[in-house]
Amino acid sequence: MVRIAPSILAADVALIEQAVEQAAAAGADLIHVDIMDGHFVPNLSLGPELVAAVRKRTALPLDVHLMVRKPSLFIPLFSEAGADWISIHLEASSHLHRDISLIKGFGKKAGLVLNPATPLAGMEDILPELDYVLLMSVNPGFGGQSFIPATHDRIRRLKEWIRSLKLDVLVEVDGGVNLDNAAALAKDGVDILVAGCSIFGTPDPVATIKRMREAANP
Numbered sequence: 011m012v013r014i015a016p017s018i019l020a021a022d023v024a025l026i027e028q029a030v031e032q033a034a035a036a037g038a039d040l041i042h043v044d045i046m047d048g049h050f051v052p053n054l055s056l057g058p059e060l061v062a063a064v065r066k067r068t069a070l071p072l073d074v075h076l077m078v079r080k081p082s083l084f085i086p087l088f089s090e091a092g093a094d095w096i097s098i099h100l101e102a103s104s105h106l107h108r109d110i111s112l113i114k115g116f117g118k119k120a121g122l123v124l125n126p127a128t129p130l131a132g133m134e135d136i137l138p139e140l141d142y143v144l145l146m147s148v149n150p151g152f153g154g155q156s157f158i159p160a161t162h163d164r165i166r167r168l169k170e171w172i173r174s175l176k177l178d179v180l181v182e183v184d185g186g187v188n189l190d191n192a193a194a195l196a197k198d199g200v201d202i203l204v205a206g207c208s209i210f211g212t213p214d215p216v217a218t219i220k221r222m223r224e225a226a227n228p
């Protein structure tokens with residue numbers, strides 16, 4: 011079953027509560043929350059207060075994607091704010107094993123994120139420690155960008171690699187995911203689809219989430 015993780019970055023920031031309710035009403039599996047520090051990516055987004063506020067309003071797991079230069083500073087803050095899943099960028103962490111262990115030490119699911127041009131091979135020695143890998147299908151920092159087609163092949167190669175090692179690591183994809191590519195991504199073997207603008211930019215986000223789930227789970 012492919013899971014759907016609506017990205018609330020794409021919702022009107024004054025209406026985030028509504029976006030969370032829509033995600034829950036549509037049967038979303040996770041709420042994806044994008045954290046940007048203005049250094050690792052050229053944009054600022056939400057902070058731990060927002061995550062804590064969302065935490066109070068939903069029982070859905072919060073999937074916090076840290077686009078920050080110093081993940082070790084932020085893992086404790088977002089853990090305490092109520093994140094359930096926390097992912098950090100391979101390109102940002104200089105002590106990957108320590109940072110992944112830190113996330114797990116808080117009892118959270120630990121994910122590693124790779125930008126579109128970062129070779130999969132770079133995670134060879136950390137892969138068995140991970141709960142999930144998030145493959146970026148756009149260059150991170152902004153919602154509403156176009157899906158990079160080479161991601162299809164990256165998903166297939168990563169899934170094959172995980173299978174060959176008999177690991178239990180999920181694969182998530184983020185950026186430019188929509189109703190047109192959801193079925194193909196499911197065929198590639200992806201486990202979790204993150205989608206922002208293609209959900210919250212439509213007049214009926216609840217219906218869109220349901221359609222995306224159907225497209226990904228024929």
Ligand code: DX5
Nearest residue numbers: 150151153154185186206207
């Ligand atoms: C991009 C973020 C994404 C973003 C996805 O840097 O990591 O999660 O919200 O937005 P869409 O689906 O609009 O590309």
Ligand code: ZN
Nearest residue numbers: 042044075184
């Ligand atoms: Zn994201």
